[in-house]
Amino acid sequence: MLKRAKFIFLTVMIGLCLGASPVLAQQALPQSSKAGRAHAKAQDPWWKHAVIYEIYPRSFQDSNGDGVGDINGITSRLDYLHDLGVDAIWISPMYPSPLVDFGYDISDYTAIDPLYGTLADFDRLVSEAKKRNIRVIMDFVPNHTSDQHPWFQESRSSRTNPKRDWYIWRDGKGSGEPPNNWQSWFGHSAWKLDPATNQYFYHHFYTEQPDLNWRNPQVRKAMYDAMRFWLKRGAAGFRIDAVSRLFEDPNLHDDPILPGKNAYGDPNIAHKYTDNLPEVHEVLREMRRVVNEYPGNPVLISEADEPNIAELTKMYGAKNDEVQLPMDFQIADVNKLSAPDFRRLLSEIDGNAAGGQPHYFFSNHDQPRQWDRYGDGVHNDQIAKLMAALLLATRATPLMYYGEEIGMRTTDPARKEDVQDPVGKIGWPQDKGRDGERTPMQWDASRNAGFSTAERPWLPVPASSAEYNVEAESKETGSILSFYKQLIALRRSNPALRNGRYLPLNREDPFVLSFLRKKPGSGDAILVVLNMSAEPRTVKFDLAAHGVKESSATPLIAAPEIGHEATVLTHFTIPAFGVFIGTVH
Ligand code: NOJ
Numbered sequence: 001m002l003k004r005a006k007f008i009f010l011t012v013m014i015g016l017c018l019g020a021s022p023v024l025a026q027q028a029l030p031q032s033s034k035a036g037r038a039h040a041k042a043q044d045p046w047w048k049h050a051v052i053y054e055i056y057p058r059s060f061q062d063s064n065g066d067g068v069g070d071i072n073g074i075t076s077r078l079d080y081l082h083d084l085g086v087d088a089i090w091i092s093p094m095y096p097s098p099l100v101d102f103g104y105d106i107s108d109y110t111a112i113d114p115l116y117g118t119l120a121d122f123d124r125l126v127s128e129a130k131k132r133n134i135r136v137i138m139d140f141v142p143n144h145t146s147d148q149h150p151w152f153q154e155s156r157s158s159r160t161n162p163k164r165d166w167y168i169w170r171d172g173k174g175s176g177e178p179p180n181n182w183q184s185w186f187g188h189s190a191w192k193l194d195p196a197t198n199q200y201f202y203h204h205f206y207t208e209q210p211d212l213n214w215r216n217p218q219v220r221k222a223m224y225d226a227m228r229f230w231l232k233r234g235a236a237g238f239r240i241d242a243v244s245r246l247f248e249d250p251n252l253h254d255d256p257i258l259p260g261k262n263a264y265g266d267p268n269i270a271h272k273y274t275d276n277l278p279e280v281h282e283v284l285r286e287m288r289r290v291v292n293e294y295p296g297n298p299v300l301i302s303e304a305d306e307p308n309i310a311e312l313t314k315m316y317g318a319k320n321d322e323v324q325l326p327m328d329f330q331i332a333d334v335n336k337l338s339a340p341d342f343r344r345l346l347s348e349i350d351g352n353a354a355g356g357q358p359h360y361f362f363s364n365h366d367q368p369r370q371w372d373r374y375g376d377g378v379h380n381d382q383i384a385k386l387m388a389a390l391l392l393a394t395r396a397t398p399l400m401y402y403g404e405e406i407g408m409r410t411t412d413p414a415r416k417e418d419v420q421d422p423v424g425k426i427g428w429p430q431d432k433g434r435d436g437e438r439t440p441m442q443w444d445a446s447r448n449a450g451f452s453t454a455e456r457p458w459l460p461v462p463a464s465s466a467e468y469n470v471e472a473e474s475k476e477t478g479s480i481l482s483f484y485k486q487l488i489a490l491r492r493s494n495p496a497l498r499n500g501r502y503l504p505l506n507r508e509d510p511f512v513l514s515f516l517r518k519k520p521g522s523g524d525a526i527l528v529v530l531n532m533s534a535e536p537r538t539v540k541f542d543l544a545a546h547g548v549k550e551s552s553a554t555p556l557i558a559a560p561e562i563g564h565e566a567t568v569l570t571h572f573t574i575p576a577f578g579v580f581i582g583t584v585h
Pocket of ligand 1: 101104105141205241242303365366
């Protein structure tokens with residue numbers, strides 16, 4: 001899961017549905033009359049061709065002037081998302097929460113936090129989204145609850161409480177020592193002594209996020225019922241948080257110590273006994289059976305930072321019976337413009353043994369934004385387009401993060417006292433937390449970038465909003481936003497780009513990542529050429545074996561623009577960090 005490039009985190013029956021049947025309303029979306037959407041309908045499930053867009057609800061649009069984004073704010077921006085070409089939105093948690101981890105600490109799984117609105121607001125969002133052919137994916141946090149959740153309050157009340165076993169309670173080693181050396185991902189021991197019963201509870205994340213005991217059948221039932229609650233209300237699926245952390249070694253073996261210390265001053269450890277235990281897959285199969293009870297192919301997206309393709313492949317399930325879209329953190333975290341590295345990873349996941357659909361992303365609410373993480377400091381806007389093409393031109397289901405389409409940059413707090421994310425306080429200054437990638441969406445050049453009318457939004461609006469904002473970029477044909485729109489529209493309208501095979505080219509080229517997208521039996525293909533270097537490059541394409549007879553490619557999208565003479569396949573010239581997407585016959 002959560003893996004910050006900067007530093008440390010190396011370490012959700014019809015017969016039983018609500019009367020208004022929002023299930024059918026949301027799930028069985030009417031197909032748009034647009035040609036591309038009709039193509040996609042034929043055999044494939046919707047999520048295979050969807051452009052998914054993550055919304056961090058605190059930061060997208062504030063509708064009531066309290067400085068924090070909310071559900072009605074999201075609803076008010078649906079036309080923008082439709083215009084961009086988004087098919088589904090994944091919204092980070094909006095459940096009631098003490099907000100220690102800004103919503104990833106849930107105190108009620110079947111309600112909406114008043115900060116974000118009401119269940120009626122949620123229903124309206126789903127219904128308005130449906131009118132625009134946009135599905136709503138919920139964030140589901142099964143590993144832990146908030147310590148304020150009534151389940152935990154009961155559990156901690158006595159050693160004999162019926163919910164005691166819903167969480168992980170153990171005796172210490174004596175003399176104030178926790179049960180073992182397991183560490184929280186947010187620093188220090190993963191065990192916290194609760195004086196009321198003189199036992200330790202286990203928390204993989206913050207102390208205020210006690211881990212649920214997934215070996216308890218009652219826990220599983222309660223959580224699956226929570227998923228059903230949202231599916232009945234029209235959720236199109238779930239992004240499942242921290243999946244690989246669901247189980248811990250029941251024998252409490254110490255984790256192996258590694259050399260060095262982390263940003264919190266703790267010894268580095270390998271999370272061998274708290275990560276990716278095989279029982280995770282049993283739970284994923286059960287979750288899949290839950291979503292399969294509902295029509296319309298609800299999707300499961302797993303947040304799991306699998307270390308290699310073999311582990312990532314397991315997430316699809318031996319019988320394709322686990323998650324449809326495991327987020328590919330390997331692609332997200334290449335963290336450098338390396339054609340060989342991307343080529344290797346793209347080929348590995350493309351050929352995964354499960355035949356699963358790849359799922360790529362570069363930015364999210366836990367990772368510094370791609371604009372600066374992949375930018376070289378000089379050509380960042382061009383590199384933003386390069387990354388957009390890499391995300392949108394392969395056959396993977398793309399996942400965008402709000403604001404990447406306008407080139408939002410990471411804007412870390414300048415002073416420790418300004419930090420909101422607790423981890424940034426623990427790790428300051430080495431780890432400034434995740435505020436930098438969660439700043440308000442930049443809608444226009446007005447006060448607070450059009451995000452809020454509050455005196456002070458919950459996080460400051462970056463100065464870059466004066467130039468990088470939706471309003472300004474909508475008017476510019478050469479903007480990052482216009483580029484994303486063109487790419488998404490092309491992906492939707494072009495059969496080879498939407499549904500063609502991925503065929504890597506020039507496998508030894510150190511600088512230029514190139515591939516074909518081609519439908520079997522079709523003479524037409526799409527050639528994608530991405531120059532990952534700061535120099536113009538001339539390359540040779542021999543595409544005869546792929547049935548290409550013509551000597552030149554015809555541009556569909558190029559940035560910067562390139563002349564026809566540059567597209568001759570025997571000496572194809574691509575500018576520094578250039579993007580070319582064109583047809584070859
Ligand atoms: C992963 C989420 O993306 C992150 O924001 C959160 O802090 C942890 N899981 C704990 O829920």
